[in-house]
Amino acid sequence: MDLLDTHTGSTRSGMHAPALLAMTLLILACLLTGLTEVGSASPLERNALPSVLRQPSDPVPGEGLSAAVAAVPANSAALDAALDEQKKLTEKQVRAQQELQRTDEEIQDATLRREASTELLARRSEQVTKAAETQQKLRGALRTIGVEWFITGFGRLSALNPTVSSAERERLDRARVLSESAASSTISKERFAREQLKQLQEERSDLQRQLAEIEDSLGQLSSKSQGLTASLELLGEQLAQNEQRVAEARMSATINGTDLSTGALDAYWRAAVSLQDTNPSCAIPWWAIAGIGRTESKHGTYRGASLGRDGLVSPPIFGPELDGTNAFAIVRDSDGGALDGTATTDRAVGPMQFLPSSWKAVARDATGDGVADPQNLYDAALTAGAYLCRKGPGLNQEGPLRAAYLSYNRSQRYVDIVMSQAFDYQRSVPLA
DSSP states (O other): OOSOOOSSSOOOSSOOHHHHHHHHHHHHHHHHHTTTSTTOOOHHHHSOOOOOOOOTTSOOTTTSOOHHHHTSOEEOHHHHHHHHHHHHHHHHHHHHHHHHHHHHHHHHHHHHHHHHHHHHHHHHHHHHHHHHHHHHHHHHHHHHHHHHHHHHTGGGGGGSOTTSOHHHHHHHHHHHHHHHHHHHHHHHHHHHHHHHHHHHHHHHHHHHHHHHHHHHHHHHHHHHHHHHHHHHHHHHHHHHHHHHHHHHHHHTOEETTSSOBHHHHHHHHHHHHHHHHHOTTTOOOHHHHHHHHHHHHTTTTGGGOEEOTTSBEESOOBOOOOBSOTTOOBOBOSSTTTTTSOSSBOOOBTTTTBOHHHHHHHOOOSSSSSOOOTTBHHHHHHHHHHHHHTTOSOTTSHHHHHHHHHHHSSOHHHHHHHHHHHHHHHHHSOOO
16 A cells, blocks of 8 residues: 555555655755754744634535635636636626616617507597598588588579579679688688598508507517526526536646645645634644645545545545554554444544544544544544644644654654655645
């Protein structure tokens, strides 16, 4: 097994290649920076963990990244794809919202035009009715004049009885003139009334056609508005689903310049913040816990395991059975196999590789689900930090931190490797 055995007091014989490389780098760093010189300040002493306040707006562990970690640059193909899709969906949503707004404005305008046209059409219809009544009255008057002419003979004066006296003829002539004048006036009025009626009828027809066009336009605009509303609802659902993809991808993205996932960083960061709240004198920085996580299980990814958004590693990570073979110590069973799946001997469990007996002594529940699970990196990181803090205070200084690491695994080689990796994270990740 590539994992260094934890809390057992013994390791495999021989140094692994990664450990040799890490040890060489650490020694070289010491020579170049003078870390080993008496009185020189270590990176921990120069950069003590600052006071960090818990953010009340941070989501529950496993439901999202803390604000501080979410701000750290990270990348992955899945995250890039999810963010690209998020951008496209957002742009579609904005365009649809703008189009819906324009459509609603057009509906409002068309509704106002329909109201105005309906009111005007009502007036025109009333005017048409009145004009038709006027024309009918004038036509009636013309018929009356015609009948009168027929009866009085105004239209046939030349055929009047020659015996009619001149006085009577003069009276009849005056009556004829008046009748003709009245007839001419009535004819003019009827002609005007007829033309006015025709014009009003044409205007009414135009208004009816315009109103029909407005109604048709309103129907189309209403259908368009409904379609856009449905599209926006669908886009909202797609955005919500894609936000879940982004969140999941961000949880498994890699912090720029490191092998550290954002999910793992979140677990270590939350553990350090929690311990600062409960045990401020310990002063353990997040990267001190991350150094152990890298050494023990590659942050929960050892041998193909994956770290879930909830912090659980899948499949579960187990160390070799500590039965005295392969240069391992013998560690008798302490949990009946409840944690490590074997009732004969103990073996290390989870991403931080705790022995069941050690886990039971200091187990912490970081997720708030009421269960301290060694296979959950949030729980395991907080428990590892609490375990190290037993050797505090002052774990933001190299000497105390080395002693704490040595209590975690009684191998100086292990301590050197973990210290080197912890310092790498301190330098590489822009997170205080």
